[in-house]
Amino acid sequence: MPRRRYIVKVDGSYHKNKESGIGMVVIDRYKGRYYYNIRTHCKDSFHCERLAIVYALYKLKELNINNDIIILSDNRDIVNEFASKYHSEINNIAFGWIPRRQNTTAHHLAKNAAKGNIVRTFVPKQILQMIYK
Numbered sequence: 001m002p003r004r005r006y007i008v009k010v011d012g013s014y015h016k017n018k019e020s021g022i023g024m025v026v027i028d029r030y031k032g033r034y035y036y037n038i039r040t041h042c043k044d045s046f047h048c049e050r051l052a053i054v055y056a057l058y059k060l061k062e063l064n065i066n067n068d069i070i071i072l073s074d075n076r077d078i079v080n081e082f083a084s085k086y087h088s089e090i091n092n093i094a095f096g097w098i099p100r101r102q103n104t105t106a107h108h109l110a111k112n113a114a115k116g117n118i119v120r121t122f123v124p125k126q127i128l129q130m131i132y133k
Helices: 045-062 076-086 104-114 125-131
Strands: 006-014 020-028 032-040 071-075 091-097 122-123
Touching: 006 045, 006 104, 020 045, 020 071, 020 104, 032 045, 032 125, 045 071, 045 076, 045 091, 045 104, 071 076, 076 091, 122 125
Parallel strands: 006 071, 071 091
Antiparallel strands: 006 020, 020 032, 032 122
16 A cells, blocks of 8 residues: 555544544644544444544545545454445545554544543644654
8 A cells, every 4th residue: 555645543432331432643744643532422333433434534624634545443344344335436545454553542532532531633743753752
């Protein structure tokens, strides 16, 4: 798979007590990272995972990011569903699977959203470079 400018990692969190949330990290290779999460009302974990991708598509449009994108999820079934369903309709966005251990930030954002802790922030690349030296 070719290297993309925008990498979007998403995850959903569902609990039997009906607390659920979704989280996403938009990585812009040139500018920095955007972190978002929202509390949701999902009926099951698959619904949360689907909603996370739909939310990512919405946020990308809102951020005026419309090409050179890959959306990554740790749920292989949902990735395959979106990749086959939208392959011909959304040709500037690819969908891919990543192991859960590589999706921890989106996972924690989703879990925090389920508890009502909402995050919406942008961290410039220069700051990230200082943090991850």
